[in-house]
Amino acid sequence: MSEIENILNYLCPRIIEYIKEAEKPDSKVGTVHNPLELLEEARSLPFNESPQGMKGLGESTEFLLQKSVVTWSNRFMEKLYAGNNPIGVASDILLSVLNTNSHVFSASPAVTVLEKLVSQKYANMFGFNGPYAGGLTFPGGSYSNLTSMQIARSIKFPETKEEGQTMKLAVFTSEHSHYSVRKAAVMLGLGHSSVFAVKVLKNGNMDVKDLKSTIIKAKSEGYKPFYINATSGTTVYGSFDDLEAIAKVASDHNIWLHVDGSWGGNVIFSSKYGYKLAGSRLADSITVNPQKMLGVPCTCSFLLLPDTRTFVKANSLDAGYLFHHKESDMGFDLADGTMGCGRRPDAVKFFLAWQYYGTQGFARRIEHAFAMTKYLYDKVTSSPNLLIVDCEAPQCFQVCFWYANKRKLENKEKTSQQTRLIAYKMLQNSQFSLDYSTHPTEGEFFRAVLNSPTVNEALIDELVETIQQIGATTI
Amino acid sequence: MSEIENILNYLCPRIIEYIKEAEKPDSKVGTVHNPLELLEEARSLPFNESPQGMKGLGESTEFLLQKSVVTWSNRFMEKLYAGNNPIGVASDILLSVLNTNSHVFSASPAVTVLEKLVSQKYANMFGFNGPYAGGLTFPGGSYSNLTSMQIARSIKFPETKEEGQTMKLAVFTSEHSHYSVRKAAVMLGLGHSSVFAVKVLKNGNMDVKDLKSTIIKAKSEGYKPFYINATSGTTVYGSFDDLEAIAKVASDHNIWLHVDGSWGGNVIFSSKYGYKLAGSRLADSITVNPQKMLGVPCTCSFLLLPDTRTFVKANSLDAGYLFHHKESDMGFDLADGTMGCGRRPDAVKFFLAWQYYGTQGFARRIEHAFAMTKYLYDKVTSSPNLLIVDCEAPQCFQVCFWYANKRKLENKEKTSQQTRLIAYKMLQNSQFSLDYSTHPTEGEFFRAVLNSPTVNEALIDELVETIQQIGATTI
Numbered sequence: 001m002s003e004i005e006n007i008l009n010y011l012c013p014r015i016i017e018y019i020k021e022a023e024k025p026d027s028k029v030g031t032v033h034n035p036l037e038l039l040e041e042a043r044s045l046p047f048n049e050s051p052q053g054m055k056g057l058g059e060s061t062e063f064l065l066q067k068s069v070v071t072w073s074n075r076f077m078e079k080l081y082a083g084n085n086p087i088g089v090a091s092d093i094l095l096s097v098l099n100t101n102s103h104v105f106s107a108s109p110a111v112t113v114l115e116k117l118v119s120q121k122y123a124n125m126f127g128f129n130g131p132y133a134g135g136l137t138f139p140g141g142s143y144s145n146l147t148s149m150q151i152a153r154s155i156k157f158p159e160t161k162e163e164g165q166t167m168k169l170a171v172f173t174s175e176h177s178h179y180s181v182r183k184a185a186v187m188l189g190l191g192h193s194s195v196f197a198v199k200v201l202k203n204g205n206m207d208v209k210d211l212k213s214t215i216i217k218a219k220s221e222g223y224k225p226f227y228i229n230a231t232s233g234t235t236v237y238g239s240f241d242d243l244e245a246i247a248k249v250a251s252d253h254n255i256w257l258h259v260d261g262s263w264g265g266n267v268i269f270s271s272k273y274g275y276k277l278a279g280s281r282l283a284d285s286i287t288v289n290p291q292k293m294l295g296v297p298c299t300c301s302f303l304l305l306p307d308t309r310t311f312v313k314a315n316s317l318d319a320g321y322l323f324h325h326k327e328s329d330m331g332f333d334l335a336d337g338t339m340g341c342g343r344r345p346d347a348v349k350f351f352l353a354w355q356y357y358g359t360q361g362f363a364r365r366i367e368h369a370f371a372m373t374k375y376l377y378d379k380v381t382s383s384p385n386l387l388i389v390d391c392e393a394p395q396c397f398q399v400c401f402w403y404a405n406k407r408k409l410e411n412k413e414k415t416s417q418q419t420r421l422i423a424y425k426m427l428q429n430s431q432f433s434l435d436y437s438t439h440p441t442e443g444e445f446f447r448a449v450l451n452s453p454t455v456n457e458a459l460i461d462e463l464v465e466t467i468q469q470i471g472a473t474t475i
Numbered sequence: 476m477s478e479i480e481n482i483l484n485y486l487c488p489r490i491i492e493y494i495k496e497a498e499k500p501d502s503k504v505g506t507v508h509n510p511l512e513l514l515e516e517a518r519s520l521p522f523n524e525s526p527q528g529m530k531g532l533g534e535s536t537e538f539l540l541q542k543s544v545v546t547w548s549n550r551f552m553e554k555l556y557a558g559n560n561p562i563g564v565a566s567d568i569l570l571s572v573l574n575t576n577s578h579v580f581s582a583s584p585a586v587t588v589l590e591k592l593v594s595q596k597y598a599n600m601f602g603f604n605g606p607y608a609g610g611l612t613f614p615g616g617s618y619s620n621l622t623s624m625q626i627a628r629s630i631k632f633p634e635t636k637e638e639g640q641t642m643k644l645a646v647f648t649s650e651h652s653h654y655s656v657r658k659a660a661v662m663l664g665l666g667h668s669s670v671f672a673v674k675v676l677k678n679g680n681m682d683v684k685d686l687k688s689t690i691i692k693a694k695s696e697g698y699k700p701f702y703i704n705a706t707s708g709t710t711v712y713g714s715f716d717d718l719e720a721i722a723k724v725a726s727d728h729n730i731w732l733h734v735d736g737s738w739g740g741n742v743i744f745s746s747k748y749g750y751k752l753a754g755s756r757l758a759d760s761i762t763v764n765p766q767k768m769l770g771v772p773c774t775c776s777f778l779l780l781p782d783t784r785t786f787v788k789a790n791s792l793d794a795g796y797l798f799h800h801k802e803s804d805m806g807f808d809l810a811d812g813t814m815g816c817g818r819r820p821d822a823v824k825f826f827l828a829w830q831y832y833g834t835q836g837f838a839r840r841i842e843h844a845f846a847m848t849k850y851l852y853d854k855v856t857s858s859p860n861l862l863i864v865d866c867e868a869p870q871c872f873q874v875c876f877w878y879a880n881k882r883k884l885e886n887k888e889k890t891s892q893q894t895r896l897i898a899y900k901m902l903q904n905s906q907f908s909l910d911y912s913t914h915p916t917e918g919e920f921f922r923a924v925l926n927s928p929t930v931n932e933a934l935i936d937e938l939v940e941t942i943q944q945i946g947a948t949t950i
Contacts, residue, residue, distance in 0.1 A: 001804075002491065002494070002495060002498075003561040004490070004491055004494050004561040004564065005491055006561070007561045007562070007564065008487050008491070008564075008566045011565055011568055011569075012487060013877050015479070015568065015569075015572045016477065016479055016483070018479070018572060019572065020477060020480050021509075023477075026503060026572035030584075032582040033580075035580055035584070035587070035802050035805055035807040036805070038584055038585070038588045039588040039591055039592065041588075042585075042588045042589055042591075042592050045830070046830065047592075047596075047826070047829070047830045048833065048834070049833055049834045049835055049836060050833040050834075050835055051831060051832050051833040051836050052830045052831060052833065053831060056830040056831055057562065057565060057827065057830070057831060060589075060826070060827055060830060061569060062938065063585055063825070064569055064573060064585050064589075065569075065572075066585075067584055068573050068575055068583065068584060068585045068586065069575065069581075069583065069584070070584055071573065071574050071575060071582075072572070072574070078581070078582060079576060079582055080892040081574075081576065081817075083574050084571055084572065084573075084574035085478075086478040086479040086481070086482045087482070087532065088571060088574065089482065089483075089531060089568065089571045089572060090486055091568050091571075092480045092538060092568065092570070092571030093486055093490065093564065093567065093568060093571070094486075094539055094540075095561060095567070096559055096563060096564045096567030096568070096772050097490045097493060097494065097540075097547070097559065097564060098539060098540075098543050098546065098559075099546050099547070099556075099558050099559035099563065099772055099773055100543055100544065100546060100601035100773075101556065101773050104552070104907075105508075105510055105554060106544075106910075107544055107546075107554055107663055107908075108543065108544065109505075109508040109510070109513055109542055109543060109544070110513070110517075110538055110539050110541075110543045111539065111543065112510070113510065113513045113516075113517045114517055114535075114539075116514055116517075117514065117517050117518060117522075121522075124880060139614035139615075139618070139774070139815075139819070140614075140815050140816060140817040140818065141816065141817065142814065142815040142816045142817070143614070143618075143815060146662075146814070150661075150662055154661075158709065160664065160666060161661050161666060162666050162667045162668055163666045163668060164640060164660075164664050164665045164669055165639060165664030165665075165666075168639075176681070177815075178816070179792050180815070180816055182792055183790075183792060183814045183815075184814075184832055185639075186625075186629075186636050186792070187621075187625055187663065187814050188637045189628075189635065189639050189640030189663050189664025189665070189666050190640075190664070191635060191636060191637050191638045191639030191640075192636060192637045192792075193637055193638055193639070194639055195814075198695065246859070265634055277870035291817070292494065297571050297573075297574055297818055298574055298576050298817060298819050299614070299818070299819045315658075317654050317657055317658060317661070317667075318666030321656070327510050330510055330511070332510040337563070339617065339621070339658045339659075339661070339662050340614075340615050340617040340618060340655070340658075341615060341616065341617045341653070341654075342556075342615040342616065342773060342774055343615065343774070343907065344614070344773050344774045348539070351522075351535070352532065352535055353747075354521070354522070354530075355521065355522045355527045355531040355532070355535060356527060356528060356531055356532060357526050358523065358525040358526035358527065359523070359524045359525075360524055360525055360526060361526050390619075412814070433581075433582075433805075435581075449540060
C-alpha cells in the first residue's frame with residue numbers, strides 16, 4: 001500500500017467519527033485551557049531528531065482534535081465564522097494534493113482561471129458589471145483592506161510609489177469599524193493620527209453628517225482626504241453603513257470609497273436581505289470574505305474592483321524574472337497585481353462551495369441565520385433577566401445582550417465580571433462557546449453569533465436557559 | 476451515510492490514483508494551456524443558481540486535476556517549491572476539519588501552542604536562543620518580509636506609528652534579492668527610491684564593500700539607513716550573502732538586519748550545509764519558508780525573532796474587542812503581533828512534517844538535493860552544447876544554464892528565443908516543467924530547481940537528453 005493510502009486509511013475514519021460527534025445535538029464544543037499547561041502538554045508529544053512517522057501523526061492528531069474548540073459544532077457562537085463543512089474539506093484536500101501556487105499562470109493554469117471566473121461572478125453580485133470587473137483573493141480581510149488602501153494611494157497619488165509618503169493623507173472610518181483599517185494606515189506610513197474616527201448613530205451605523213464635517217475638519221488641518229472605509233456588517237453590532245449616502249460624500253470630495261464587507265457583504269446572496277448592500281456598485285473597492293458568513297475554509301477573502309486592471313497598475317514592480325510570460329500581459333499572472341508573491345488558491349474553495357450549494361443554497365443559509373437571530377432577539381427582549389444592548393434589533397447575525405437580574409445592570413465592573421464568568425462556565429462545561437465585548441459605559445456584554453446553518457430553536461432555548469441558570473446560581 | 480463519508484469515498488480513491496500516476500517514472504507533468512481557452516472551458520462547468528452537489532464536485536475535480544501542473548511529479552523543476560507529500564495532505568485535512576482561526580487563543584488553543592512550540596525550536600536552529608526566541612507564521616515570504624520591515628521601522632522610530640512616515644528612511648538589499656523587499660518599501664510609504672540596490676559579486680553574493688559605500692552615499696543624500704536585507708538563497712542563482720560580514724556593517728551603523736531565507740534558510744537542517752547561514756544569530760529578524768525547500772503545503776512562512784515580545788510591541792493597536800483575555804497578556808493571542816487578524820494555522824503543517832520526518836529526514840532531503848544539483852552541474856559543464864551561467868558552481872538547488880551549440884551563445888534575442896522554445900516544447904510534451912530567467916547581457920537561460928526528493932540521476936540524464944534533442948532538431 002502506498003504512503004498516502006496508509007495515511008488516508010488512518011485519518012478518514014477518525015475525522016468522520018469527529019464530525020459525527022460534533023454534529024450530535026449534545027456535542028461538546030471544547031473546554032477552557034490554561035495556555036502554559038497546554039504548551040507543556042504539547043512539549044510531551046514525540047518530536048525530535050528522528051522521524052516519528054505514523055506514531056507521531058496519531059498522537060498529534062488526537063492532541064489537535066481533543067484540545068481544539070469544535071468549530072464544526074453549532075454551539076460555537078464565538079467568532080464571525082462557523083465550522084467547515086464537507087465541501088470545504090473536499091476543497092482543502094484538492095488544494096493540498098495540487099499544492100499549486102497561484103502566483104503565475106504557468107504554474108497554476110486551472111486554479112487561475114477558476115479565480116478569474118468566480119471573482120467576476122462575485123463582483124457582478126455587487127453591481128460591478130464592466131468588462132474587467134472582478135477581484136483577487138488575499139489571506140484574510142485585513143490583507144484585502146490593506147491592499148485596497150495601498151491601491152487607493154497608488155492610484156490617487158502615483159508618485160508615492162517612487163517617492164514614498166510625502167503628504168498628510170487622511171482616512172475616514174466609523175468608530176465601530178474593524179481595526180485593520182487603522183493597522184493599514186500604520187503599515188502604509190500614514191500613522192494613527194491620519195485616521196479620523198467618524199461617529200456612529202445609536203444603531204452603530206456611520207453618522208454621515210459627522211463624516212462630512214470630519215472631512216472638512218481634516219482639510220482645515222492640512223490633510224488631503226483620500227480614503228473612506230464604509231463597513232457592511234461591523235464586528236460587534238453587525239451594523240451596515242449607508243453606502244449610497246457615503247458614496248455621495250466620497251464623490252463630492254473625490255475620495256476613494258472602500259467597503260469593508262468582510263463580515264456582512266455576503267448578505268448579497270439573499271434577495272431578501274441584499275438591500276443592505278444598496279450602493280455597493282458605487283464603491284471603488286470591496287472586501288468580502290466567504291470564510292465568514294458562507295462557511296468556506298479559513299482563509300478566503302476577496303478584494304473586488306470595478307476594473308481588475310487597476311491591481312497591476314497600482315501594485316506591479318515588473319519583476320521580470322517571474323512575470324515574463326505572455327500570460328502576464330494578458331492579466332493571468334495574478335500575483336503581479338498584489339504586494340505578495342506566492343499565493344494559496346483560496347478562490348477555488350469558494351468556487352467549489354458556490355457550485356455545490358448554488359446561489360440558492362447560500363441564500364437559504366443566510367435567511368436561516370437571520371431567522372435564528374430574530375428568534376434569539378425575541379427571547380432576550382421577552383426575558384426578565386436578559387437585556388438587549390442599546391435596544392436596537394440586530395442588523396446581522398449577532399445578538400448583543402447582558403445577563404441582568406430583573407433587567408437592572410450592576411455597575412460596570414460587576415457587569416463585566418458576571419459576563420465573563422458565565423461565558424467561562426459555559427465553555428468549561430463544554431456547553432457553548434460565546435464571546436463578549438466591551439461597552440463604553442455599561443460593562444461587557446455577550447455577543448452570540450448565529451452563523452452555523454445547524455443552529456435551531458431548541459439550541460437557542462438551551463442557550464438562554466443555560467445563561468439564566470448559571471446566572472441564577474452563581475451571581 | 477453522512478455527507479462527509481460520501482465525499483471522502485469519492486475523493487480518496489481519485490487522489491490516490493492521481494498521486495500514483497504522478498509518482499511513476501514516466502509521469503506527465505502537465506501541458507501548455509492558452510489562458511483564454513482554458514477560461515472558456517472553466518465557464519462550461521456546471522455553476523449557477525441551483526446546487527450542483529456531487530455532480531459539480533466531480534466535474535470540477537477532473538478539471539482541476541487534469542488542467543493543473545503536476546507539482547507532485549519530480550519533473551516539476553520550475554519554481555522554488557516541489558509538490559506536496561502524504562503528511563502534507565494529512566495536515567491540510569486536519570486544518571480543514573478543525574477550521575480554526577489562530578488569531579486568539581480562546582478560539583484555537585491546540586494550534587496556538589503548536590505554533591509557539593515549533594517556532595521556538597525553529598528559531599533555536601538559527602541561533603536565537605533567548606527565553607523569548609520564536610516566531611509567527613505569515614501567508615508567504617513576502618508578507619514575512621513586509622512585516623519585518625514594518626517591525627524595524629516601528630522599533631527604530633516608534634513615533635511613526637502615530638505620526639506616519641516623516642523621514643527619508645533607506646533600505647539596502649542586493650541586486651539579486653527578491654522583489655518583495657522593494658514591494659515592502661512601497662507599501663510602507665518609503666517608495667522605490669528609498670531602496671538602494673547593492674552590487675553583487677560574480678557569484679551573486681552581496682558585495683559587502685559596496686554595501687558600506689552605498690550606506691555612506693545614502694547618508695550623504697540625507698537618508699536615515701534603517702534596514703538591510705541579506706538574502707540566504709537568492710531566487711535565480713541561489714546565492715547566500717555573507718551574514719557575518721553584513722552583520723558587522725549593520726552593527727557599525729545601527730541598522731536592522733533582516734535575513735530573507737525564504738528559499739535557502741532551511742539548509743540549516745543539514746549539519747553539512749548549515750554553514751551557509753553562519754551569522755544568522757546576529758540578525759534582528761529572519762524569514763524562512765518550510766513551503767519551499769521542505770515540501771510543506773503552500774503557504775507556510777515564518778518570521779523569526781530573537782525576542783517574540785517585539786511582535787506585539789511593534790504591531791499591536793490594542794483592539795480591545797478581540798484581545799481581551801488574559802491569554803493576550805501572556806502572549807498567546809498570536810494575531811495581536813501581526814498587522815492582520817484571521818490566520819490559517821500554517822505552523823501546524825510544519826510541526827507535523829518535522830515530527831513525521833524528523834530533523835534527520837529534512838537533512839536527508841536537503842543533502843539529496845545538493846547531490847542532484849552537483850550531478851546536473853557536472854553534466855552541464857561536461858556537455859558540448861550546454862553552458863553554465865557565469866561559470867560558478869551552484870550554491871543552492873538550482874542550476875542555471877543555456878543550450879548553446881558548441882558552447883557558443885547566439886545573440887541575446889536568439890538565445891532567449893531558443894530557451895523559451897525548448898522550455899515550451901518540453902512542457903507541451905508533458906516531459907519537464909522548467910523556468911527561465913533573464914540575463915543582463917546574454918539572453919534568457921534555464922533555471923532547473925532540483926527540490927523534489929524523488930529526483931534521481933536517471934531523470935537528470937533524461938532532462939539533459941531531452942534539451943539536447945529538442946535543441947538539435949528545432950534550432
